[in-house]
Amino acid sequence: MSNTLGTLLKITSFGESHGAAVGVVLDGCPAGLELNTEFIQSELLRRRPGQSKITTARNEKEEFEIISGIFEGKTTGAPITIIIPNNDTRSKDYDHLAGVYRPSHADYTYQEKYGHRDHHGGGRSSARITAGWVAAGAIAKQLLSKSGIKVQAFVSQAGNVVLSKPYKALDLAKTENNIVRCPDEETANQMIELITEVKKQGDTIGGVITGVISHVPVGLGEPVFDKLHATLGHSMLSINAVKGVEFGSGFEGVKMRGSEHNDAFVPGEKIRTKTNYSGGVQGGISNGEDIVFRVAFKPVATIMKDQDTVDSSGKATTVMGKGRHDPCVVPRAVPIVEAMAAIVLADFVLRARTTKLDV
Amino acid sequence: MSNTLGTLLKITSFGESHGAAVGVVLDGCPAGLELNTEFIQSELLRRRPGQSKITTARNEKEEFEIISGIFEGKTTGAPITIIIPNNDTRSKDYDHLAGVYRPSHADYTYQEKYGHRDHHGGGRSSARITAGWVAAGAIAKQLLSKSGIKVQAFVSQAGNVVLSKPYKALDLAKTENNIVRCPDEETANQMIELITEVKKQGDTIGGVITGVISHVPVGLGEPVFDKLHATLGHSMLSINAVKGVEFGSGFEGVKMRGSEHNDAFVPGEKIRTKTNYSGGVQGGISNGEDIVFRVAFKPVATIMKDQDTVDSSGKATTVMGKGRHDPCVVPRAVPIVEAMAAIVLADFVLRARTTKLDV
Amino acid sequence: MSNTLGTLLKITSFGESHGAAVGVVLDGCPAGLELNTEFIQSELLRRRPGQSKITTARNEKEEFEIISGIFEGKTTGAPITIIIPNNDTRSKDYDHLAGVYRPSHADYTYQEKYGHRDHHGGGRSSARITAGWVAAGAIAKQLLSKSGIKVQAFVSQAGNVVLSKPYKALDLAKTENNIVRCPDEETANQMIELITEVKKQGDTIGGVITGVISHVPVGLGEPVFDKLHATLGHSMLSINAVKGVEFGSGFEGVKMRGSEHNDAFVPGEKIRTKTNYSGGVQGGISNGEDIVFRVAFKPVATIMKDQDTVDSSGKATTVMGKGRHDPCVVPRAVPIVEAMAAIVLADFVLRARTTKLDV
């Protein structure tokens, strides 16, 4: 396994869904950052299960403890360790899964790869572990705010309900106004309706989250293998259930002509571009425009329906539809997307300090 | 900059478009691999500029030299260094660009980040440097063939010409039968027609490449941060002009219900899945099905039309349409996609040797 | 800061002397290892403060908790997190040190580098944090035992009392027979006498620990930058108070002639060497002989005597001799040396699985 991400600012993730706790070690955070721990708590609550009628019923308070790296309220440069205990675990709900492989879950691949796995609640493969990432992201966001950089995300698609307005036409401050985290009220309502319907059917659907990083200085990203979007994409694809990521014009841009797609430079106090099909990244380096990306999440694999599958001996069997789960993962994944984006960006901010001869 | 990729099998990339040479150091290749150097040559020729009427006219023979790591035709475990000289450089073609920022190129971001850049032919940001990656990929492919793993890619979209047949209905061996590298002859002809037309207009278009990795053992991938698709995605997004990547059902799968999307396990001598919406990866680990992914390339930024832009002092100016370039990058990018996929997969094959207590 | 060590088997260290806890995340441990947790406890007790009259009086029970990575008593391949709470902290003992720099401690360098430090008990710079390393080392030792590799260390010098017998003439099983961890009873008694005397004087002395790794397979080590002894040396120099490390003949070997120093190969079922001036490593790779090394520890910097120094404003002041400390660090450092050696060796054992084409 490989549970450390980053070059200078690094997170090491640990924990299982139904173990004692999940958590994270954040290493490389500069010293002297006055830490707002209430913000960490509020970010964790955004990711919290049981937060609304369209999320899983698992009820975690998401209380956390910082056990290292902070002194008198400020970071010391030492590794920051955050522990988030697992409280509302119902391991017995998973006893019937010890020898059965749930379709499109990681049961089979973990069993085959490691030969020995914790099957309770998905064990290490559970999205529960992203609680630690969100906690680390809450610190990264505080770091970024010192450079004025802002990371925001919102739900732009749930199933076939698509938010078609361009993000510039939206007020992203409204994202938290509804339980689906879509800043357009009308679309949000359609999404909630759809998710509620799907939930009733015991089924699930996928969704898309759009990320927008604004007030980005020119020059973040480390070509040719740690290009800004490549590393950001890596972090997005690390999130459970993500099947795709695109930047700027993405897959749609393929159809355009170069003459349309090219982002003409516009003179001014600061050089800007007229359009932003590049999504804020050119040659793997931020150009000062908003970094815009979209992340595709597959339908949640746990459904309330019986499914045909095989057991660990390879025999046909049925996995029963039970347990607690989300009918659609994207509302709770918004803070995860933001957290991963913030961690990656903060690492690049630090790395960018070493690009030129003189600081 | 960060020019090394991989954990055990690592490539370090170097060189500029109009420098003496481009190249690569491949470290961590197991000892004892009988190297087929003709295969390296043939792979380089697939990426070669000037290979057809729909590619750039730059004429490189892509002769290469292996200056370390091989003894009596076999790898020794030592780093393998491959040098590919730049011969057909016309640096003067770029003199007018020293102080001008080409739209949607990396001129501006490199200048701002580094304060000093080689503007000839894009310098370090040129796709010329992927020649080294293709050479390393040709070795990785030979490594993978020892495990029976096969990496293939083909053009599945050029502009709005889409290859709609599922890849299973195609004969991928036909990919090399035409200059656009689309295995379906009819679609290939449409693509060639479109690219030819676009080229006449002095314009460019984007495209999509589909990758298929077959005969993959179960168990490749290192969660939670080096998941197979996350690392593969990282490598794809490192390729010049790539704006998006998706696995299995990708962005389309978002609209599906979990009950449709889940890949039911099917009993048998080897456990298989009925469908493959997962794209061969579950929980970040290969499940033995084909790994299927799609990579979006934006329209080539260099066009044969004058464009409004700014110069390095921030004043408005015009960049003239001249130079040699591809009207559509995907035909030549097919071997690059395959190379990066092969390098990543081979690294995972080595890493997978250390997962369990006993080899 | 950089708190992660290793390539495949990695430890991430966290915690401060007087914080809530110290601990470690061990990532990359192969799945399926039946873990003996009592052994972890016994190793921690070997490092425990307050274990004898010649160690510090700080009294930690060294109770630990494994909060991730283990399921039904066996490793799962997931990161293993071990927490060791700090119980017997007397932070008030350190209040007078907030603005004073203790000579030859890390107070000044941490303050200057980070601008903000936890001054209680040395904070992050305290040897207390090696408790986590010892816990991880106890797991690494269990891994190594599967390959038959044995890691042992003992005190070979305390101040000017030198154990002059070659290690082959000693019974290393006797190392734990006395409180100074020297396997030769007579020398041990001299060492204890010296340390007791030095303690009475409120002073401290240094010492040397010899490490012996036996039953090592040929082929461990990754030239040219992760040579076995270079990486092992790195880990030794990471231990608090270490000022030097040498392998085989070390500094003494400098005076020898090549004709004496060369280790002649001897035929046999297994190729062996007649002598072992190389210390078991040739060209950075184990040759199958015992890996032998010596680690020099400086005298403990905390003394029970007043010392001239400066305060954080740069003014002359006196630091008073008080607090709890070891008069000589080597008896308690023996398990730390063994732990770091075991972690490094286990990483190399895993890496060696990827050297050749076939496993």
Place this chain on the structure above:
Amino acid sequence: MSNTLGTLLKITSFGESHGAAVGVVLDGCPAGLELNTEFIQSELLRRRPGQSKITTARNEKEEFEIISGIFEGKTTGAPITIIIPNNDTRSKDYDHLAGVYRPSHADYTYQEKYGHRDHHGGGRSSARITAGWVAAGAIAKQLLSKSGIKVQAFVSQAGNVVLSKPYKALDLAKTENNIVRCPDEETANQMIELITEVKKQGDTIGGVITGVISHVPVGLGEPVFDKLHATLGHSMLSINAVKGVEFGSGFEGVKMRGSEHNDAFVPGEKIRTKTNYSGGVQGGISNGEDIVFRVAFKPVATIMKDQDTVDSSGKATTVMGKGRHDPCVVPRAVPIVEAMAAIVLADFVLRARTTKLDV
């Protein structure tokens, strides 16, 4: 194999003794450094074989070519690749060694580990490859000079001839005045005499090199695993034939009392220490005093005498004394020690830019 060293400033080493060339890729060098290539040449000549009567007769001009990363005389931030062709190779001299293991060389360990090796001149295990390191070090030195940091080394022991004066009593500028690179003329002459005598006998001896890094800012080093001396020590132990490294008081300091050994802080415009037993490093971080270290080199393994050994089938045989070699490696190793120290220090200078919240 693992041929990359460093975190932000990284070198990747490649090449074999009798291959086409040896070389290095230096990645992460800040952009805008005006490169003095004559200095690179002069450093290479200091390491050059055949430079005096007490070195090997192999005659390399050490001409080098920079094939990437430099534009108009300045670094661009892109990887800098330096190639140093092998010209004076006499591979036939090594034909008799294909199946024989030279004692205390890496023949046996490479053969066993990799199963396939280049036996000419030691192949990858040859000190020839340090030419690339010296070239990279010459760039690192130029980087360091921007921060005022100076790296110097000299021979302080050859066999039993010891330079007993403290380095402060020496004029290090005189190091290059004699062929043995000892700044004390009288001792230098004794060393030369000894080496000449040993050479006549067809034998070899070892030596010690002392390194002094001066004008070091406070705050370099990244605890707890990339402590300044641990990482520096790692790089020293990576140099061929090195068997030990010590910092400050090193192994001798073990005998001292804490009350003597502690470096009292002295008030002043800049805080200094009265003594420097710490060798300029406290808690793994530079304290502003000179960083002082000693590196032990074993006697050269190649001797002009027949030696008993075994062949690759395990049978007893004799390896004949022939070939070209150094009777004592330290005179030519002085620039290598400086180069590795410079590379490590420059990396730490870059990393230190990211320690605090504000640059």
